[in-house]
Amino acid sequence: MNLYNSIEQRKSSRKYIMQPLEKEIIDEMENAIKTFKPLYSSLPLGYRFVEKTKGLFKVEAPHYLIISGQGKNGEMEQAGFIFEQLVLWLDAKEIGSVWLGSAKDRDKSNANHDIITLAFGRTMESVHRTKSEFIRKPISEVTNAPNDLCIQSAHLAPSGINIQPWYFEKVAEQVLVYQQKLKPPISLLYRLSDLDMGIALCHYALACEKTEKAFVFNRNSKMQNKSGFVPFGIIE
Numbered sequence: 001m002n003l004y005n006s007i008e009q010r011k012s013s014r015k016y017i018m019q020p021l022e023k024e025i026i027d028e029m030e031n032a033i034k035t036f037k038p039l040y041s042s043l044p045l046g047y048r049f050v051e052k053t054k055g056l057f058k059v060e061a062p063h064y065l066i067i068s069g070q071g072k073n074g075e076m077e078q079a080g081f082i083f084e085q086l087v088l089w090l091d092a093k094e095i096g097s098v099w100l101g102s103a104k105d106r107d108k109s110n111a112n113h114d115i116i117t118l119a120f121g122r123t124m125e126s127v128h129r130t131k132s133e134f135i136r137k138p139i140s141e142v143t144n145a146p147n148d149l150c151i152q153s154a155h156l157a158p159s160g161i162n163i164q165p166w167y168f169e170k171v172a173e174q175v176l177v178y179q180q181k182l183k184p185p186i187s188l189l190y191r192l193s194d195l196d197m198g199i200a201l202c203h204y205a206l207a208c209e210k211t212e213k214a215f216v217f218n219r220n221s222k223m224q225n226k227s228g229f230v231p232f233g234i235i236e
C-alpha cells in the first residue's frame with residue numbers, strides 16, 4: 001500500500017455513515033497495523049475497537065479505535081507515528097478518519113494508559129481534498145528548508161487544534177526537530193503535542209522512504225536552544 005500518496009489528499013472526516021464496515025476490512029486493517037513501522041523499536045502499544053465514546057469535541061462514527069500504552073516515555077509520539085500510518089492507509093481505501101484528543105472509552109473507567117482515540121468509517125462526503133485546500137502555517141514558519149520534500153510532507157501533517165507545533169531546522173546532514181512551547185490558555189488545555197510530533201515525523205519518514213533516503217530519528221534534548229521552542233530530537 002502506498003501511504004505516501006495519501007499525505008497530500010487526506011483530511012479529517014467528521015460526517016460518517018453509521019453503518020459498520022465489513023469484517024473483512026477490519027481484519028485487513030489489523031493485518032496492516034502489524035506491518036506499520038514504529039518510531040522507537042522497543043515501545044509496544046496496544047489498541048482496541050470500541051463502539052461508544054464520551055467526552056468533548058466528539059464526532060459520531062461507526063467505529064473508534066483507542067490506542068493505549070503502559071505510561072512510558074515516548075508513547076505519545078510512538079502512537080502518532082504508528083497510527084498516522086493507519087490514517088493514511090484508511091484514506092487510500094476511501095475510508096475517513098479523525099484523531100480525537102478528548103474522546104474516552106465510555107464503558108471502561110480504569111483506562112489511565114489510554115493515549116488517543118481515532119474515529120473512522122465511511123463518510124457522507126469525499127475523504128480527500130486537494131493540496132490547496134490544506135490550512136497550514138506558511139512553511140517558512142516551520143522550517144529553514146522549505147524546498148525539502150520530507151519537510152513539505154511533515155508540513156501537511158494533522159495536529160490537535162491544527163497547532164502544528166513543529167520546527168525542522170536543517171543543519172548540514174542533520175535536521176534538528178523542535179517542539180513549540182505552547183502558551184496559556186492552550187498549554188493548560190492541550191497536552192498532545194508529543195503525539196502531533198510523532199504524526200509529523202511519520203509523514204517525514206514516508207517521504208524519506210519514497211525518495212530512498214534513510215530515516216533515523218533520536219530523541220535528544222541537548223540541542224542548541226531555539227527561542228519559543230523546546231528541543232525534541234535529531235533526524236540523521
Ligand SMILES: Cc1cc2nc3c(=O)[nH]c(=O)nc-3n(C[C@H](O)[C@H](O)[C@H](O)COP(=O)(O)O)c2cc1C
Pocket residue numbers: 010011012014056057058059098099100101102103116157158159160161162192195196199
Ligand atoms: C492529537 C489530535 C487530536 C485531535 N482532536 C480532535 C478532536 O477532539 N475533535 C476533532 O474534531 N478533531 C480533532 N483533531 C483533528 C484536527 O482538528 C485536525 O487534524 C486539524 O484541524 C487539521 O485538519 P486536517 O486533519 O483536516 O488536516 C485532532 C487531531 C490530532 C492530531
